[in-house]
Amino acid sequence: MNAPGQNNNAAKQADDAKGVRIVGIEENKAVVLSWFEAVNRGDEAAILATTNEDFNFMTMARQPEWLLYNWDREQFSKVPTTMSTVLKSPIQL
Numbered sequence: 065m066n067a068p069g070q071n072n073n074a075a076k077q078a079d080d081a082k083g084v085r086i087v088g089i090e091e092n093k094a095v096v097l098s099w100f101e102a103v104n105r106g107d108e109a110a111i112l113a114t115t116n117e118d119f120n121f122m123t124m125a126r127q128p129e130w131l132l133y134n135w136d137r138e139q140f141s142k143v144p145t146t147m148s149t150v151l152k153s154p155i156q157l
Contacts, residue, residue, distance in 0.1 A: 095114060098110070098114055099111070099114040099115070102114060103144050106144035108141040108145065109141075111137075111140065111141040111144075112137060112138070112141050115137040115140070115141070117137070119136065119137035119140065120134070120135070120136060120137075121133060121134075121139075121140045122134045122135075
């Protein structure tokens with residue numbers, strides 16, 4: 065039988081070997097909040113800084129066809145600025 069916390073340590077070591085970083089709830093909330101703030105400001109650099117290389121934004125809409133978005137992080141980082149020039153008011157998440 066494993067000592068208390070031993071399984072957690074093994075899992076942490078396995079994640080560390082994969083380059084995975086485990087964060088707590090408060091740190092996770094802060095990252096998510098900073099991402100929303102970056103999107104609301106239309107700050108492309110901050111959006112890129114808060115998204116991973118494999119970030120993908122995809123809608124599940126079926127119709128109309130123009131709602132079928134599938135953007136990588138570069139494309140998504142440009143959306144708030146682009147959409148704000150088309151819309152009457154800025155995008156706010």
